[in-house]
Amino acid sequence: MQEHFSLKPYNTFGVEAKAQYFTQISQIEELREAITFSKEHHLKLLFLGGGSNILLTKDFEGLAVKINLQGITEEILNDHEVLVTAKAGENWHEFVMYCLEKNYGGLENLSLIPGNVGTSPMQNIGAYGTEIKDVFVSCKVLDLESLELKNFDLQECRFGYRDSIFKQEGKGKYVILEVTFKLTTKDHQLKTEYGAIKSELENSGITNPTIQDISKAVITIRQSKLPDPKEIGNAGSFFKNPTIPLSQFEVLKQKFENIQGYPNGDKVKVPAGWLIEQCGWKGKQIGNAASHQLQSLVIINATGNASGKEIFDFSGKIIDAVKEKFGIELEREVNII
Secondary structure (H helix, E strand, O other), X not given: OEEEEEOHHHOOOOOOOEEXXXXXXXXXXXXXXXXXXXXXXXXEEEEEOOOOOEEOOOOEEEEEEEEOOOOEEEEEOOOOEEEEEEEOOOEHHHHHHHHHHOOOEOOHHHOOOOOEHHHOOOOOOEEOOXXXXXXXXXXXXXEOOOOOEEEEEHHHHOOEOOEOHHHOOOOOOEEEEXXXXXXXXXXXXXXXXXXXXXXXXXXXXXXXXXHHHHHHHHHHHHXXXXXXXXXXXXXXXXXXXXXXXXXXXHHHHHHOOOOOOEEEOOEEEOOHHHHHHHOOOOOOEEOOEEEOOOOOOEEEEOOOOOOHHHHHHHHHHHHHHHHHHHOOOOOEOOEEO
């Protein structure tokens, strides 16, 4: 247990913020001890995975716990399906690569997403036509009140777009310990239609792609337009893509002929990046914070010296600009601490 500990290395924005107390755990019993300590000293808890989906706007008055649970296990279900369970502290991209090396299909479109396995169900991470819920079986959690282990299946997690029970009524009640996925071992269902995957495969002369080819295409696309957090501080997509009623979209289309939208049930999902760009914020910098020049959905710590509050205030200006022009209120995808 360390006091007044800098969390700068533990958040991908690279902002400076100190935790009143900090500890790292690699076993469930250590986690129980940390939670008990927090209760005895009346401390708030902050669980850290890869630090890729948080913005620290101030020092954390409480106990920050870095989850370092490691390990991957497999269970063959039949001749074309396998259950793969990964502990919460496993790096997400390295876990995807592990599965691809085994020729397990289902996660290839989620290559190069930052963060750890344990945080993947929290916001039902997704990319290029695939979401966690498509391959999710269950997750094991620790109940912070009773300190007992529980299992949540697919239905109990109530996954939505960048959403789950862990961001709603279950927020602050559980910590995810491990996640189990059902993947394919052959006859993989490939998803190549979304985004630029198809054109990337064509550019590479690939007409009969494997899951490994799709992963490489996704990595190439992401690297071409998304900044590496190791080089410039960011948390990936800062905003959710808003979903609006079809009637509202039709009204906007009369005013903005080029507005983009994708049917989503009886509603329409509008790309937040397009909205931000139309408001003139792509590549714009104020002080130490900026919208990335290649992907306006990404806010960056442009100088490396931005404070969390500076980045938060910058995002607020973008939200105000989009609401004023389009009448759509963007929602932050990043967790604000």
